[in-house]
Amino acid sequence: xxxxxxxxxxxxxxxxxxxxxxxxxxxxxxxxxxxxxxxxxxxxxxxxxxxxxxxxxxxxxxxxxxxxxxxxxxxxxxxxxxxxxxxxxxxxxxxxxxxxxxxxxxxxxxxxxxxxxxxxxxxxxxxxxxxxxxxxxxxxxxxxxxxxxxxxxxxxxxxxxxxxxxxxxxxxxxxxxxxxxxxxxxxxxxxxxxxxxxxxxxxxxxxxxxxxxxxxxxxxxxxxxxxxxxxxxxxxxxxxxxxxxxxxxxxxxxxxxxxxxxxxxxxxxxxxxxxxxxxxxxxxxxxxxxxxxxxxxxxxxxxxxxxxxxxxxxxxxxxxxxxxxxxxxxxxxxx
Amino acid sequence: xxxxxxxxxxxxxxxxxxxxxxxxxxxxxxxxxxxxxxxxxxxxxxxxxxxxxxxxxxxxxxxxxxxxxxxxxxxxxxxxxxxxxxxxxxxxxxxxxxxxxxxxxxxxxxxxxxxxxxxxxxxxxxxxxxxxxxxxxxxxxxxxxxxxxxxxxxxxxxxxxxxxxxxxxxxxxxxxxxxxxxxxxxxxxxxxxxxxxxxxxxxxxxxxxxxxxxxxxxxxxxxxxxxxxxxxxxxxxxxxxxxxxxxxxxxxxxxxxxxxxxxxxxxxxxxxxxxxxxxxxxxxxxxxxxxxxxxxxxxxxxxxxxxxxxxxxxxxxxxxxxxxxxxxxxxxxxxxxxxxxxxxxxxxxxxxxxxxxxxxxxxxxxxxxxxxxxxxxxxxxxxxxxxxxxxxxxxxxxxxxxxxxxxxxxxxxxxxxxxxxxxxxxxxxxxxxxxxxxxxxxxxxxxxxxxxxxxxxxxxxxxxxxxxxxxxxxxxxxxxxxxxxxxxxxxxxxxxxxxxxxxxxxxxxxxxxxxxxxxxxxxxxxxxxxxxxxxxxxxxxxxxxxxxxxxxxxxxxxxxxxxxxx
Numbered sequence: 001x002x003x004x005x006x007x008x009x010x011x012x013x014x015x016x017x018x019x020x021x022x023x024x025x026x027x028x029x030x031x032x033x034x035x036x037x038x039x040x041x042x043x044x045x046x047x048x049x050x051x052x053x054x055x056x057x058x059x060x061x062x063x064x065x066x067x068x069x070x071x072x073x074x075x076x077x078x079x080x081x082x083x084x085x086x087x088x089x090x091x092x093x094x095x096x097x098x099x100x101x102x103x104x105x106x107x108x109x110x111x112x113x114x115x116x117x118x119x120x121x122x123x124x125x126x127x128x129x130x131x132x133x134x135x136x137x138x139x140x141x142x143x144x145x146x147x148x149x150x151x152x153x154x155x156x157x158x159x160x161x162x163x164x165x166x167x168x169x170x171x172x173x174x175x176x177x178x179x180x181x182x183x184x185x186x187x188x189x190x191x192x193x194x195x196x197x198x199x200x201x202x203x204x205x206x207x208x209x210x211x212x213x214x215x216x217x218x219x220x221x222x223x224x225x226x227x228x229x230x231x232x233x234x235x236x237x238x239x240x241x242x243x244x245x246x247x248x249x250x251x252x253x254x255x256x257x258x259x260x261x262x263x264x265x266x267x268x269x270x271x272x273x274x275x276x277x278x279x280x281x282x283x284x285x286x287x288x289x290x291x292x293x294x295x296x297x298x299x300x301x302x303x304x305x306x307x308x309x310x311x312x313x314x315x316x317x318x319x320x321x322x323x324x325x326x327x328x329x330x331x332x333x334x335x
Numbered sequence: 336x337x338x339x340x341x342x343x344x345x346x347x348x349x350x351x352x353x354x355x356x357x358x359x360x361x362x363x364x365x366x367x368x369x370x371x372x373x374x375x376x377x378x379x380x381x382x383x384x385x386x387x388x389x390x391x392x393x394x395x396x397x398x399x400x401x402x403x404x405x406x407x408x409x410x411x412x413x414x415x416x417x418x419x420x421x422x423x424x425x426x427x428x429x430x431x432x433x434x435x436x437x438x439x440x441x442x443x444x445x446x447x448x449x450x451x452x453x454x455x456x457x458x459x460x461x462x463x464x465x466x467x468x469x470x471x472x473x474x475x476x477x478x479x480x481x482x483x484x485x486x487x488x489x490x491x492x493x494x495x496x497x498x499x500x501x502x503x504x505x506x507x508x509x510x511x512x513x514x515x516x517x518x519x520x521x522x523x524x525x526x527x528x529x530x531x532x533x534x535x536x537x538x539x540x541x542x543x544x545x546x547x548x549x550x551x552x553x554x555x556x557x558x559x560x561x562x563x564x565x566x567x568x569x570x571x572x573x574x575x576x577x578x579x580x581x582x583x584x585x586x587x588x589x590x591x592x593x594x595x596x597x598x599x600x601x602x603x604x605x606x607x608x609x610x611x612x613x614x615x616x617x618x619x620x621x622x623x624x625x626x627x628x629x630x631x632x633x634x635x636x637x638x639x640x641x642x643x644x645x646x647x648x649x650x651x652x653x654x655x656x657x658x659x660x661x662x663x664x665x666x667x668x669x670x671x672x673x674x675x676x677x678x679x680x681x682x683x684x685x686x687x688x689x690x691x692x693x694x695x696x697x698x699x700x701x702x703x704x705x706x707x708x709x710x711x712x713x714x715x716x717x718x719x720x721x722x723x724x725x726x727x728x729x730x731x732x733x734x735x736x737x738x739x740x741x742x743x744x745x746x747x748x749x750x751x752x753x754x755x756x757x758x759x760x761x762x763x764x765x766x767x768x769x770x771x772x773x774x775x776x777x778x779x780x781x782x783x784x785x786x787x788x789x790x791x792x793x794x795x796x797x798x799x800x801x802x803x804x805x806x807x808x809x810x811x812x813x814x815x816x817x818x819x820x821x822x823x824x825x826x827x828x829x830x831x832x833x834x835x836x837x838x839x840x841x842x843x844x845x846x847x848x849x850x851x852x853x854x855x856x857x858x859x860x861x862x863x864x865x866x867x868x869x870x871x872x873x874x875x876x877x878x879x880x881x882x883x884x885x886x887x888x889x890x891x892x893x894x895x896x897x898x899x900x901x
Contacts (some may be wrong), residue, residue, distance in 0.1 A: 123376070
């Protein structure tokens with residue numbers, strides 16, 4: 001059966017430039033990513049063939065200059081994450097049949113990462129983030145001599161979701177927070193952070209939780225769920241991030257904007273049954289953090305001018321006591 | 336290329352899978368200044384595809400001697416027993432070390448390490464993490480490598496070894512991102528670049544398993560050994576040829592023919608589906624040849640294991656059967672066939688991972704100690720990588736202290752210039768030349784057809800003639816990419832050269848061994864012949880002449896060869 005595959009091509013200056021039509025600039029916030037050309041290939045492959053099969057076929061028999069990273073072809077090595085129709089996916093497990101839309105499938109390097117050539121992006125940001133969460137066991141002392149640590153199997157099974165991560169980087173490629181803040185640690189690295197934090201054999205739990213609670217850490221995730229959706233291995237990075245947040249708060253690492261923001265949110269709902277946007281920002285930043293408070297003034301002024309400032313007197317919903325009762329039932333923290 | 340780049344290290348490790356990373360860690364721990372060079376990022380290495388587990392005799396009632404005996408019997412008595420003893424004695428220490436590195440091994444109710452059964456083993460001694468054991472180990476070692484601050488040249492492709500006065504003193508590598516060659520000068524080079532699965536088509540191996548290190552060492556004068564011993568895994572997925580772990584049968588899965596019979600009950604009444612891989616692969620081939628197959632496959636049946644076992648202990652293969660065949664193994668059996676999986680042979684080393692070439696070491700699948708002999712047991716390959724990677728790292732670190740005279744910068748610059756000319760001439764060939772992909776496919780199909788589960792003289796001679804023809808055509812292979820950056824057409828052409836060398840050594844050895852032993856089954860010599868063939872075949876390359884065959888005795892310590900029954 002014949003498939004139409006449109007491939008985003010790019011070669012760095014100094015190398016022969018690829019064929020194809022120059023594509024448009026990318027949407028915000030990727031408007032500065034280099035523009036690419038798009039080349040259309042027609043390939044004959046069976047009905048069940050994967051997008052990677054098409055790319056390999058093109059590279060072997062149509063155009064040897066097409067650069068693609070791939071090794072295992074079966075979602076183990078993590079080499080081949082890229083954009084398929086604008087979303088990060090492993091091409092080795094993406095069926096042509098399922099991804100052909102309007103008669104074609106569009107494959108390209110994601111604009112969220114620096115590009116090397118064609119479908120090969122520079123994964124340095126991904127590896128740097130991984131490195132910065134100190135992804136290795138800090139052994140709890142004493143290390144048992146000549147035998148293993150005794151830990152329940154459930155504690156190991158709890159980590160297998162992250163250990164299934166193949167570092168393909170799809171989650172980072174499509175992460176909305178990373179798109180606007182290059183310093184955000186990102187889904188995969190934070191999932192890895194959870195893996196070592198929650199390992200009963202690790203001695204640095206508190207050190208880790210403090211570090212991951214700082215800016216660019218767990219609280220900078222905006223819960224868009226892109227990472228959960230694009231992950232090919234079911235790692236669900238957001239779930240790991242939420243577990244880290246809970247561990248951090250439970251361990252008392254609450255003196256940070258993220259926890260204050262969550263607390264302010266909850267307190268407002270507890271006390272009035274709805275969100276008080278007027279107090280949310282000051283409380284998140286810290287009431288006595290005058291420099292940060294002053295920085296928000298221009299934004300507040302813009303809101304005022306646009307008529308979007310929340311009412312100065314925040315109304316409660318009727319029967320707010322019932323909300324308070326819910327909070328009492330949830331637990332200690334918000335009584 | 337602008338100016339010659341020469342970078343100095345004590346030890347350079349080629350390959351960043353389990354053997355390579357373990358070697359690098361050990362060399363660093365022993366005070367060597369070490370670097371790893373790999374054509375892919377370390378976590379992309381093919382070690383990560385190992386599913387089932389890693390063997391060690393730790394549990395009460397098991398012993399290293401039993402593990403050694405199972406390994407030797409599995410090898411059809413071709414393994415060197417002194418080396419097997421070392422591997423099996425040291426295995427428990429390596430498992431515990433991995434556990435201390437953070438590997439999340441499966442536990443028993445009492446929180447201690449738990450095991451599963453595996454093929455050819457008389458006791459359940461396979462330690463595992465679901466069906467992603469290789470991946471779990473690979474990441475644990477990578478994390479340790481990061482912790483140690485070890486230098487890794489990622490996506491650097493080694494084109495040749497630097498030989499000076501018969502000793503290995505480094506490697507020339509292509510930085511694929513920049514497109515420049517550099518010389519990594521070193522007092523010791525450890526080859527740990529994995530297997531050569533792509534010499535066969537199909538194969539369970541990744542596209543990167545092209546025998547680079549084996550060919551590099553072979554070209555540098557190191558002998559290769561047991562190359563005729565090529566393992567076909569009994570359960571590879573229909574079509575794609577992907578691996579369905581032996582752990583499936585370890586957990587109790589059946590193999591069925593088209594009549595729904597568990598045919599292994601006939602071929603191996605005691606061990607049944609868990610006989611050694613060579614035995615099961617031959618049985619399947621016979622069933623299929625006798626017309627009892629299903630689309631040239633047999634069926635792997637996991638339905639009776641239940642959802643809990645499959646989804647918790649074998650989730651990856653469940654997903655793969657869904658992805659690639661649209662079969663839910665909870666509801667239907669999965670068609671599988673024997674597929675090329677592993678090579679027992681490789682660069683000949685002693686039990687300390689030293690090759691006969693000074694300064695050159697080898698470990699992992701590319702090496703041949705020999706601990707696997709004629710047939711490797713499942714879950715012994717991960718063990719092999721760790722034990723002999725460790726020995727290689729430690730011995731290299733010790734040996735480099737004795738190396739005082741190193742070749743000069745000008746000698747290095749000359750070498751780099753010559754290698755640059757060689758690579759450039761490859762790139763400058765007319766684009767009308769042969770296609771690397773077409774030649775590779777021809778080679779692979781040829782090897783699968785003539786040098787597979789069953790072999791005979793006529794087929795092997797034909798294979799050799801065809802390989803020699805492919806070698807001639809290789810001289811005109813074109814590189815149809817003029818880029819400097821990430822020129823894969825160039826690296827694929829270089830890989831094809833490596834693969835042809837590996838294939839030739841394999842076929843030469845297979846022609847020579849006129850008996851049937853382990854994975855090497857000659858229909859024209861169906862019996863094992865200990866009187867004549869209880870020895871290793873070594874092949875050494877000679878410039879301008881046919882490769883030379885020589886023999887090495889098998890080391891027997893306490894296990895005399897007996898008839899092999901499962």
